[in-house]
Amino acid sequence: MGYELKQSDILDLAHTLDGRTRQKGDELFFQYCPYCHGGQSRDKNTFSVNLQTGTFHCFRSSCGRSGHFVELARDFGYQLDFGENWREKKFKRLPQKEITVRDPAVEWLKTRGISEETTRLYHITTRKKDKSVLVFPFYNENHVLEFVKYRNTDPQRIKDHGKEFCEKDTKPILFGMDHCQGFERLVITEGQIDSLTLAECGVKNAVSVPTGCKGFTFLNYIWDWITKFSEVVVFGDHENGRITLLDELQRKLPIKVKAVREEDYLGEKDANDIYQKYGRQAILTAVENAQVVPVKCVKRLSDVKSVDLSALPKIRTGLQELDQIIGGFYFGQVILLTGRRGEGKSTLLSQLDLEAIDQGYATLIYSGELADYHVKNWMDLQAAGPDNIQVNYDENNQPVSSIPADMLHKINEWYTDLAYIYDNNILNDDSSELESLLDTIEASIQRYDIKLICIDNLMTAMDAMPGEDFYQAQSQFVKQLKKLAVKYDVVVILVAHPRKTKEAISNDDVSGSSDITNRVDVVLSYSRDENNSGWDGTLSVLKNRLTGKLTPKGQEIKLLYSGKSKRIRPASSDKGKVYGWEMKERMQLMNLDNMKSFHMEEWEDLTDEL
Ligand SMILES: Nc1ncnc2c1ncn2[C@@H]1O[C@H](COP(=O)(O)OP(=O)(O)OP(=O)(O)O)[C@@H](O)[C@H]1O
Numbered sequence: 001m002g003y004e005l006k007q008s009d010i011l012d013l014a015h016t017l018d019g020r021t022r023q024k025g026d027e028l029f030f031q032y033c034p035y036c037h038g039g040q041s042r043d044k045n046t047f048s049v050n051l052q053t054g055t056f057h058c059f060r061s062s063c064g065r066s067g068h069f070v071e072l073a074r075d076f077g078y079q080l081d082f083g084e085n086w087r088e089k090k091f092k093r094l095p096q097k098e099i100t101v102r103d104p105a106v107e108w109l110k111t112r113g114i115s116e117e118t119t120r121l122y123h124i125t126t127r128k129k130d131k132s133v134l135v136f137p138f139y140n141e142n143h144v145l146e147f148v149k150y151r152n153t154d155p156q157r158i159k160d161h162g163k164e165f166c167e168k169d170t171k172p173i174l175f176g177m178d179h180c181q182g183f184e185r186l187v188i189t190e191g192q193i194d195s196l197t198l199a200e201c202g203v204k205n206a207v208s209v210p211t212g213c214k215g216f217t218f219l220n221y222i223w224d225w226i227t228k229f230s231e232v233v234v235f236g237d238h239e240n241g242r243i244t245l246l247d248e249l250q251r252k253l254p255i256k257v258k259a260v261r262e263e264d265y266l267g268e269k270d271a272n273d274i275y276q277k278y279g280r281q282a283i284l285t286a287v288e289n290a291q292v293v294p295v296k297c298v299k300r301l302s303d304v305k306s307v308d309l310s311a312l313p314k315i316r317t318g319l320q321e322l323d324q325i326i327g328g329f330y331f332g333q334v335i336l337l338t339g340r341r342g343e344g345k346s347t348l349l350s351q352l353d354l355e356a357i358d359q360g361y362a363t364l365i366y367s368g369e370l371a372d373y374h375v376k377n378w379m380d381l382q383a384a385g386p387d388n389i390q391v392n393y394d395e396n397n398q399p400v401s402s403i404p405a406d407m408l409h410k411i412n413e414w415y416t417d418l419a420y421i422y423d424n425n426i427l428n429d430d431s432s433e434l435e436s437l438l439d440t441i442e443a444s445i446q447r448y449d450i451k452l453i454c455i456d457n458l459m460t461a462m463d464a465m466p467g468e469d470f471y472q473a474q475s476q477f478v479k480q481l482k483k484l485a486v487k488y489d490v491v492v493i494l495v496a497h498p499r500k501t502k503e504a505i506s507n508d509d510v511s512g513s514s515d516i517t518n519r520v521d522v523v524l525s526y527s528r529d530e531n532n533s534g535w536d537g538t539l540s541v542l543k544n545r546l547t548g549k550l551t552p553k554g555q556e557i558k559l560l561y562s563g564k565s566k567r568i569r570p571a572s573s574d575k576g577k578v579y580g581w582e583m584k585e586r587m588q589l590m591n592l593d594n595m596k597s598f599h600m601e602e603w604e605d606l607t608d609e610l
Pocket residue numbers: 339340341342343344345346347348369457527528529536537561566568
């Protein structure tokens with residue numbers, strides 16, 4: 001196994017060598033070239049490593065060293081993981097003697113709100129010969145000094161040499177490990193001042209990463225220790241709307257990772273800023289409020305709004321017995337309507353569409369078989385009802401239903417903004433039409449506020465479609481319909497044929513992919529019943545996802561069919577349906593009558609007075 005380039009290795013090596021780096025795009029510039037050290041004139045920023053490709057180059061013409069990061073690592077004794085055990089890497093052994101805490105360190109940290117007590121507890125000091133350089137010793141859980149980080153406090157030095165650098169060839173671990181007790185919660189910050197701030201505030205087990213927000217090799221060296229914790233709270237820097245360290249730690253650690261909530265940063269960048277501006281309680285609250293970073297697409301069940309299922313909005317079917325069993329068509333549901341050829345599925349579908357219109361819902365019909373004027377004619381007849389239909393006889397002496405023009409006009413006006421039809425009479429055997437059908441449905445939902453989509457009948461059209469993945473296409477189509485239904489809170493009724501032509505139909509008899517009935521919420525089966533004198537057709541509920549109630553065998557819903565109006569109504573009720581357009585007309589007439597009687601009374605009163 002070869003070496004796989006890791007940005008964290010480049011950053012780690014840079015810190016080990018010198019620590020003063022600058023990043024421009026993907027190029028990481030070292031302050032001095034590790035090969036030529038900037039030559040006699042100490043040229044700066046002539047050496048860079050590309051963080052994406054790993055190539056390095058010194059731009060000083062007299063040096064001009066170039067190559068790959070792997071070579072750089074080899075030349076400077078930085079061990080890379082080539083597949084062999086990384087634990088074999090050799091680090092510098094640091095002197096394990098007591099550290100003298102120097103006053104300038106105490107004083108400087110006080111300016112950041114860190115008390116002398118905390119500074120001494122964590123053995124923060126300055127360099128012996130240069131008091132402007134702070135020294136942060138990193139001890140492991142066994143109190144062994146393994147890593148040292150330096151921080152320039154003099155502004156000029158920061159400008160010339162950068163802010164932080166590390167002791168060469170030391171093992172990167174977390175700062176503050178030696179103060180951790182137990183393995184309940186570990187709070188990780190990006191900088192030592194931040195973890196000291198947390199310690200100052202009394203937050204237990206507060207640590208900081210060794211080489212900034214991009215170096216994660218330290219995890220290799222403390223893996224067994226860190227994975228013992230039950231949870232990690234990431235209190236990184238809040239930069240550009242993100243919390244540093246979070247993504248990487250979340251990806252790498254196999255334990256629960258929480259993050260400080262954005263709002264608990266109170267508009268500040270890091271823990272020390274929060275502490276200096278808002279005090280101890282703000283820090284404690286931030287840590288306590290830390291939340292598990294939500295897994296995409298998963299939410300708490302308790303966050304889901306409780307709904308009264310009986311009060312959920314739905315479209316009533318107009319068939320009372322059916323509504324009693326399935327509750328009506330709930331928004332978000334896909335209803336499959338099956339039945340043998342020519343039994344009356346389209347007729348029933350048209351009426352269900354009309355019922356939705358009557359309840360004020362906009363509907364879209366897709367008919368793959370019937371011409372648009374047929375769909376319209378059937379729906380108009382159903383809307384008009386038997387009492388408003390004239391029957392004439394054609395040349396074969398067959399009855400032909402027709403609606404008087406003024407009534408037709410009223411019906412048209414009534415459903416103008418509520419009834420839409422897909423403008424395609426014959427479905428081509430071209431799969432792109434399926435896509436366009438879905439797109440058209442979606443656009444119609446958005447533009448016309450469609451709440452019911454009736455698809456009649458896709459299966460027949462798809463039967464004719466060539467291609468091996470025919471079943472998969474059907475299944476995918478139904479899946480997409482269900483997605484649309486849920487996304488837009490609409491109802492879809494899909495007509496499908498059964499495989500059987502005789503005997504009773506069950507869910508498994510719906511032709512096409514077996515997935516279809518799995519994907520839908522309700523399966524209805526309609527069949528004519530011509531041999532029976534009491535009714536003309538029956539409707540069975542074969543699947544009902546919401547409540548599970550079905551029509552028991554032999555207790556199917558009995559329906560009457562009128563050839564004159566194409567209406568289908570319950571055999572149990574003799575009331576004829578009056579749709580909105582006619583209701584409106586009746587109301588107007590009633591109002592007119594009321595008005596007339598009012599005028600009469602008023603007239604009589606007036607005559608009395610006169
Ligand atoms: N009992 C009945 N119920 C419903 N429609 C009936 C009944 N008896 C006769 N019809 C009439 O039968 C004809 C065929 O019905 P429809 O087209 O609705 O059936 P379908 O099941 O959709 O047919 P296909 O399987 O070909 O799509 C229509 O003119 C319809 O009005």
